[in-house]
């Protein structure tokens with residue numbers, strides 16, 4: 001990578017050109033790509049930019065894969081699949097080497113789909129799978145078939161499926177491990193399913209074990225029971241439900257993000273990450289939409305100074321971000337998930353080609369996937385938070401990253 005030293009000895013810090021100004025050297029950008037089809041042989045994740053020295057454990061990744069598969073209201077597929085990661089690159093003797101980390105998750109159902117998803121075209125045209133021609137409303141089916149000029153919607157279904165989120169949960173689990181090295185923990189809980197809402201009580205880290213033990217990953221046991229009844233009623237009616245998840249990042253370092261350009265604002269980075277998750281249609285930070293209906297005196301977090309802690313806010317209505325910069329308080333994000341679009345009582349659709357009015361097809365589907373979406377949201381937010389922290393503090397190794405975060409915290413205390 002060519003770079004030019006712009007100012008040497010003229011009293012200014014050296015400037016470099018020739019690579020991304022936003023992220024500095026390529027070493028400090030965390031990038032994730034996934035590949036694979038819903039019923040293909042496997043999902044593949046490549047996570048590049050992970051600092052060397054991070055302890056990476058398949059057990060920890062599997063734990064998040066298991067959490068993604070759970071939750072009241074999920075469909076039959078979760079009983080077929082029992083996801084397990086294989087680490088196939090970038091980790092040696094339990095530690096990240098700095099090379100891209102490659103992960104695979106096998107699709108255990110793939111054996112039943114070999115002919116449908118064969119890589120090679122069958123020599124005998126008669127053994128091709130029957131093409132799917134009826135797009136499901138509320139899915140990528142119609143838009144994807146038109147975009148890629150496809151005769152068979154199967155190509156869209158296979159890649160647009162939320163099965164892909166398992167690959168991101170695997171990569172996100174590594175990002176969580178990285179964040180833990182700087183004292184940050186990313187967790188989530190379900191705060192609404194359909195019309196049922198949990199009591200609004202701030203979640204503490206002590207509550208997490210209770211959340212994980214709840215079938216809907218909800219901290220309010222009474223609300224969870226009402227939510228489960230709502231899921232049962234929707235299932236009986238051939239319908240589906242969405243909901244709201246709260247994701248919290250405890251202990252995220254202060255000073256990440258910036259106000260100097262809109263795309264550096266931490267909310268803009270995190271909102272984009274939230275919207276990488278299928279079916280997510282709304283996002284809030286801190287008080288979010290509720291702040292719009294309150295007077296300023298009830299919204300803004302007053303400042304104070306504490307000899308041991310430095311500058312503090314006694315409340316956290318801002319959700320851990322002010323002026324696009326992390327404050328050091330818990331980052332609080334709400335994400336709204338629409339109800340699952342695949343209904344047992346089918347919606348109206350149109351057969352592509354013939355334009356005949358038909359009923360939508362029913363593919364095996366969840367009635368409610370809000371608890372699982374919470375685990376996916378943890379993953380995508382952990383990836384974005386880790387990427388932003390690396391962009392801010394740098395570090396080819398976890399030790400360097402930790403030292404830079406500690407130095408910034410110490411600098412803030414001295415002001």
Ligand SMILES: Cc1cc2nc3c(=O)[nH]c(=O)nc-3n(C[C@H](O)[C@H](O)[C@H](O)COP(=O)(O)O)c2cc1C
Nearest residue numbers: 139140160162278279340341342365366369372373
């Ligand atoms: C964890 C998770 C599980 C999902 N499960 C299903 C499902 O079983 N059936 C379904 O129709 N949609 C499911 N979805 C939602 C679809 O993937 C999504 O609505 C669809 O791809 C269209 O994208 P859009 O809603 O963002 O427009 C799930 C989403 C997530 C995050």
